[in-house]
Amino acid sequence: MEETLKQSKDSSQKEFEKLLSEDLGNRKFKEGEIATGTVEEIGKKFVFIDLGLKSSGAIPIEEFKLTKEIDAIEVGSKIDVLLEKIENRDGEVVVSREKARRAKSWKKMEKAFETKQEVKGIIISKCKGGFVVNVDSCLCFLPGSQVDLRPLKNFDHLMKVPQSFECVKLDKKRGNIVLSRRAIMERIRDKDREKIISKIKEGDIVQGIVKNLTDWGVFVDLNGVDALLHITDISWSRINKPSELLSIGQSIKVKITGITGQDKKKISVSIKHLTEDPYSKIINKYEVGKKYPGIVSKVMDYGVFCKLEEGLEGLIHQSELSWTKKNIHPGKILSTSQKIEVELLEKDIDKRRLSLSYKNTQVNPWIKFAKDHKVGDQFEGVVKNITDYGLFISIKDTELDGMIHYKDLNWSEKDTELEKYKKNQEVKFKILEINQENEKIRLGIKQLTDDPFEFFMNKKSSDIITAFVENSSKNGIYVNVGKKNLSILIKRNQLAKEVENQRPNRFAKGDKVDAMIVELDKEKKKVLLSIKALEEEQTKEAVKKYGSKDSGGVLGEILGPLIKKKEKNKK
Numbered sequence: 001m002e003e004t005l006k007q008s009k010d011s012s013q014k015e016f017e018k019l020l021s022e023d024l025g026n027r028k029f030k031e032g033e034i035a036t037g038t039v040e041e042i043g044k045k046f047v048f049i050d051l052g053l054k055s056s057g058a059i060p061i062e063e064f065k066l067t068k069e070i071d072a073i074e075v076g077s078k079i080d081v082l083l084e085k086i087e088n089r090d091g092e093v094v095v096s097r098e099k100a101r102r103a104k105s106w107k108k109m110e111k112a113f114e115t116k117q118e119v120k121g122i123i124i125s126k127c128k129g130g131f132v133v134n135v136d137s138c139l140c141f142l143p144g145s146q147v148d149l150r151p152l153k154n155f156d157h158l159m160k161v162p163q164s165f166e167c168v169k170l171d172k173k174r175g176n177i178v179l180s181r182r183a184i185m186e187r188i189r190d191k192d193r194e195k196i197i198s199k200i201k202e203g204d205i206v207q208g209i210v211k212n213l214t215d216w217g218v219f220v221d222l223n224g225v226d227a228l229l230h231i232t233d234i235s236w237s238r239i240n241k242p243s244e245l246l247s248i249g250q251s252i253k254v255k256i257t258g259i260t261g262q263d264k265k266k267i268s269v270s271i272k273h274l275t276e277d278p279y280s281k282i283i284n285k286y287e288v289g290k291k292y293p294g295i296v297s298k299v300m301d302y303g304v305f306c307k308l309e310e311g312l313e314g315l316i317h318q319s320e321l322s323w324t325k326k327n328i329h330p331g332k333i334l335s336t337s338q339k340i341e342v343e344l345l346e347k348d349i350d351k352r353r354l355s356l357s358y359k360n361t362q363v364n365p366w367i368k369f370a371k372d373h374k375v376g377d378q379f380e381g382v383v384k385n386i387t388d389y390g391l392f393i394s395i396k397d398t399e400l401d402g403m404i405h406y407k408d409l410n411w412s413e414k415d416t417e418l419e420k421y422k423k424n425q426e427v428k429f430k431i432l433e434i435n436q437e438n439e440k441i442r443l444g445i446k447q448l449t450d451d452p453f454e455f456f457m458n459k460k461s462s463d464i465i466t467a468f469v470e471n472s473s474k475n476g477i478y479v480n481v482g483k484k485n486l487s488i489l490i491k492r493n494q495l496a497k498e499v500e501n502q503r504p505n506r507f508a509k510g511d512k513v514d515a516m517i518v519e520l521d522k523e524k525k526k527v528l529l530s531i532k533a534l535e536e537e538q539t540k541e542a543v544k545k546y547g548s549k550d551s552g553g554v555l556g557e558i559l560g561p562l563i564k565k566k567e568k569n570k571k
Contacts, residue, residue: 035095038050039073042061047061049081063096080097083095119167193224197225206269209250210250227254234271237310282311306340321333323365323439324365341358375433381395381443386421390403411486428445429447453527462537467481472504476489490529494530496531497539
């Protein structure tokens with residue numbers, strides 16, 4: 001029984017497979033392929049397509065309205081559709097008109113990509129990095145860099161206008177297509193360039209139109225081919241910007257000066273070479289050492305360009321602008337279009353260079369000052385600047401500055417003297433040195449008074465002097481010597497013989513102290529005083545006079561009365 005049932009089941013299965021195979025074999029279409037159907041009915045929402053299957057396929061009418069195809073079809077019209085499913089769960093045929101168009105467009109794009117053929121499309125919208133292009137219902141990407149030969153600011157004239165493109169990239173997996181309008185334009189340009197270049201040669205004079213202006217040159221359109229007009233080829237004389245002489249759209253006559261590069265793609269042109277170089281004619285009129293009128297044509301960080309006449313100009317280096325103003329910008333001395341007089345320092349005909357001087361046409365204040373004044377003269381001035389080593393003084397009624405070293409502020413030669421001075425303060429001083437060659441003037445304030453060091457001119461080492469305490473510091477005490485108020489530092493270790501007595505605060509302002517001259521250099525005006533040395537010398541004398549090693553006397557007992565007597569005399 002079981003065997004009979006099994007045989008019956010196998011027979012039924014084989015029969016079903018035979019019928020299915022026959023049904024599938026009789027069908028003309030396969031899922032995923034494009035099939036041609038007949039419009040059976042046009043409804044309000046759907047268009048029904050008959051493919052000869054069990055049921056009709058329904059396509060949303062919007063797919064026909066978007067492409068305006070709805071006006072061209074009618075019942076009985078043949079159209080291509082993509083058969084997505086022969087039968088879905090509901091037993092309906094699933095078809096798409098839009099996917100059929102895309103599939104056809106994709107095949108066309110594949111062929112165009114392989115053969116580098118042009119395709120027609122319309123730029124429909126802008127997106128990040130570029131534009132969306134519709135090519136036969138196939139949406140493609142157009143990068144912004146591939147729109148034109150040069151960057152464009154306005155793209156409105158290209159939108160929704162049929163354009164030619166080249167397919168430069170096609171990705172089947174991702175379904176991406178990249179187009180280029182620039183590639184088409186480059187091919188057209190190269191063809192036009194070849195025709196034009198074949199007709200011109202170096203030395204030809206042609207007509208062109210100014211296409212674009214930059215700070216360094218001009219792009220000139222030679223009937224569809226771009227040529228470069230460098231700023232140095234616009235005029236024999238110096239100009240700051242091409243816009244000074246040219247404007248966009250202006251028709252100009254130029255001379256072909258060069259056709260270079262691979263495939264002769266670079267064309268150089270010149271305006272100035274249409275005329276003879278005036279330099280060779282006019283340069284011989286100018287002699288080195290003579291003065292000539294000129295006009296400032298350009299101000300730079302390193303100097304000033306001066307135009308002597310049309311086609312001839314020279315450089316006034318920063319060092320040749322002023323006798324006194326050394327480290328300021330040339331624009332603060334001279335300005336553009338200013339009429340001046342200059343001296344020709346040097347001319348290099350081969351390099352077309354002229355070196356000029358503006359300061360040589362002015363009175364040299366250093367020569368004038370040295371001629372009118374001498375060392376020892378007294379002057380007034382204003383403190384211009386204060387440094388760690390001295391004062392810079394603007395000398396009254398002159399353009400010159402002088403310097404007062406801090407050692408020339410006071411006979412004490414203390415750097416603290418700088419603290420007494422402020423900017424713009426008026427001071428009196430004496431001229432100590434005039435160095436015309438190095439352009440330096442040394443001044444002094446302490447020289448207005450007599451040198452207090454004269455007190456020591458008749459003194460010698462080991463002499464004992466009396467001084468008055470001026471003030472004390474951690475390093476020692478400052479004392480005044482003589483009538484000239486000479487301040488001298490007695491160092492801390494020289495204040496007393498005993499270490500415990502070497503405290504500067506032991507001394508008060510106005511105290512009288514005796515000290516010994518331990519070192520005296522009259523040429524360098526240096527003197528060292530010591531209270532310690534004096535005490536040691538006094539000790540030696542006392543021992544010599546009142547005691548010895550064998551006397552048995554105590555030194556404190558011997559010197560005590562003497563010290564008390566001395567202190568009493570000071571008071």
